[in-house]
Amino acid sequence: MSTAALLVIGNEILSGKVRDTNSAFLAVELRKLGVELERILTIPDEIDLIARETKAMSENYDYVFTSGGIGPTHDDMTMDGIALAFERELETNQSMIDRMARYSDKPLNDAMKKMAIIPAGAEILDVGGLWFPVVVVENVHIFPGIPELFEKKFHSIADRFSGVPFVLRKIFVRESESDIADTLNSLLREYPELMLGSYPKINEEHYRVMLTLESRDEAYVERATGQLVKNLPDDAIYKIES
Amino acid sequence: MSTAALLVIGNEILSGKVRDTNSAFLAVELRKLGVELERILTIPDEIDLIARETKAMSENYDYVFTSGGIGPTHDDMTMDGIALAFERELETNQSMIDRMARYSDKPLNDAMKKMAIIPAGAEILDVGGLWFPVVVVENVHIFPGIPELFEKKFHSIADRFSGVPFVLRKIFVRESESDIADTLNSLLREYPELMLGSYPKINEEHYRVMLTLESRDEAYVERATGQLVKNLPDDAIYKIES
Numbered sequence: 001m002s003t004a005a006l007l008v009i010g011n012e013i014l015s016g017k018v019r020d021t022n023s024a025f026l027a028v029e030l031r032k033l034g035v036e037l038e039r040i041l042t043i044p045d046e047i048d049l050i051a052r053e054t055k056a057m058s059e060n061y062d063y064v065f066t067s068g069g070i071g072p073t074h075d076d077m078t079m080d081g082i083a084l085a086f087e088r089e090l091e092t093n094q095s096m097i098d099r100m101a102r103y104s105d106k107p108l109n110d111a112m113k114k115m116a117i118i119p120a121g122a123e124i125l126d127v128g129g130l131w132f133p134v135v136v137v138e139n140v141h142i143f144p145g146i147p148e149l150f151e152k153k154f155h156s157i158a159d160r161f162s163g164v165p166f167v168l169r170k171i172f173v174r175e176s177e178s179d180i181a182d183t184l185n186s187l188l189r190e191y192p193e194l195m196l197g198s199y200p201k202i203n204e205e206h207y208r209v210m211l212t213l214e215s216r217d218e219a220y221v222e223r224a225t226g227q228l229v230k231n232l233p234d235d236a237i238y239k240i241e242s
Numbered sequence: 243m244s245t246a247a248l249l250v251i252g253n254e255i256l257s258g259k260v261r262d263t264n265s266a267f268l269a270v271e272l273r274k275l276g277v278e279l280e281r282i283l284t285i286p287d288e289i290d291l292i293a294r295e296t297k298a299m300s301e302n303y304d305y306v307f308t309s310g311g312i313g314p315t316h317d318d319m320t321m322d323g324i325a326l327a328f329e330r331e332l333e334t335n336q337s338m339i340d341r342m343a344r345y346s347d348k349p350l351n352d353a354m355k356k357m358a359i360i361p362a363g364a365e366i367l368d369v370g371g372l373w374f375p376v377v378v379v380e381n382v383h384i385f386p387g388i389p390e391l392f393e394k395k396f397h398s399i400a401d402r403f404s405g406v407p408f409v410l411r412k413i414f415v416r417e418s419e420s421d422i423a424d425t426l427n428s429l430l431r432e433y434p435e436l437m438l439g440s441y442p443k444i445n446e447e448h449y450r451v452m453l454t455l456e457s458r459d460e461a462y463v464e465r466a467t468g469q470l471v472k473n474l475p476d477d478a479i480y481k482i483e484s
Contacts, residue, residue: 008282011437011439012439012441012454013269013282014269014278014279014280014281014282015269015273015278015279015408015456016266016269016270016271016272016273016279017410017439017441017454018441019266020265020266023262023284024258024261024262027255027256027257027258028258029258030258031257031258036256036257037256037257037258038256038285038286039256039283039284039285040250040255040256040282040283040284041281041282041283041284042265042281042282042283043280043281044280071419071440071442072419072420072423073419073423073426073427073440074423074426074427074430074438074440075438075439075440109420109421109423109424110423110424111419111420111421111423111424112420114423115420146442146443146444148444148445149444166257168259177313177314177315177353178314178351178353178354178357179351179353181314181315181316181351181352181353181356182351182352182353184315184316185315185316188316195253196316196317197253197254197259197317198313198315198316198317199254199259199260200313200388201388202388202390202391203390210259212254212259214257
């Protein structure tokens with residue numbers, strides 16, 4: 001089983017100026033790959049904090065992703081924080097300077113060159129069509145906060161992250177959550193390995209709860225789904241999705 | 243200065259089945275009140291983890307909010323985790339049973355009664371029109387994950403959370419971030435207390451960067467904004483918002 005954690009670095013998210021969409025994107029993409037995202041943490045742009053949280057995530061999860069804080073301005077602290085986390089020097093990476101120079105139509109200024117200062121010994125993964133590569137330090141994958149770039153870069157290196165995909169069935173039911181709670185508990189006694197979720201919705205016209213049944217074993221999910229359908233009242237099910 | 247942290251409890255967010263909107267909502271609302279949201283953490287529905295993270299947040303921030311995990315089903319662990327965090331017993335709260343009974347048109351079943359089991363000594367805040375109150379343990383405010391309920395409940399008790407509001411100006415500029423980085427750095431030397439954010443956007447027709455200037459001192463923001471406008475090239479500014 002592969003696990004993952006995401007560190008979102010950005011005062012702009014915490015202060016409500018910019019809405020984070022990278023978390024939701026990554027949750028969906030990692031799930032497709034069968035990698036379990038176990039922690040999403042948003043913190044301010046502070047070097048010590050970035051270092052501490054990156055280090056803890058790196059030790060506890062297989063893959064770590066960071067979002068944000070790698071631009072050319074004063075509030076971009078991510079590279080500093082990650083260098084500190086792994087006690088590495090920061091150094092100008094000549095291959096990144098070369099990439100920048102190829103893509104730029106004017107001489108590089110100091111602010112642009114700042115973006116090529118990365119932790120020593122980092123791995124550099126090229127992304128087609130973008131001058132800025134994905135920088136990887138140990139198991140930490142450093143992504144930009146801008147959603148369009150985050151998504152493009154993730155897709156371009158997604159084949160590095162592998163797990164065993166989950167099989168998911170969704171059952172939308174018309175009963176209230178408290179009326180089916182007993183039925184769910186007895187299903188779990190019979191299928192203790194089932195990952196069973198129950199999510200009430202309000203303001204939905206046709207159902208009151210979305211149930212999710214998951215496992216990496218398709219036959220197991222199928223049997224559990226069949227059992228649950230049998231145990232629910234006849235007209236309780238609005239629809240089933242797989 | 244008042245600080246806050248949000249703990250989002252939910253496998254459904256981490257696995258990409260449900261998109262978290264409560265974080266973004268709370269970030270905006272707390273900012274309006276002048277409360278600084280400093281940490282947003284999403285974790286699975288696991289009692290020990292909920293306990294540990296709640297305890298740490300409670301010690302480090304003035305206000306703590308939790309989202310999710312308070313329904314009637316097997317995967318709702320938040321009350322258990324928070325009771326463990328503060329070493330309190332769980333007990334059935336009779337006033338919550340009474341509220342439920344008033345709102346329900348049928349006898350209460352065990353699943354409904356489960357929702358009235360809360361940490362001993364918790365404070366109960368009534369929310370007009372909803373049978374389920376906001377439960378508060380020490381400085382931890384326990385909210386449901388369902389966005390409509392989260393928002394309604396927050397609005398109904400928002401006057402408990404006070405801070406000194408920020409004054410914000412946004413300047414949308416046509417230059418690239420690396421071309422204005424020096425200008426921003428020199429502004430910060432002159433206005434070291436300014437909270438200055440720089441957020442590049444791609445796919446925007448009229449500007450390339452949104453700058454945010456903030457302080458709790460309105461005159462200070464005004465002066466800094468005036469200085470920045472003077473220092474930027476004449477045609478660099480697309481618009482200014484306050």
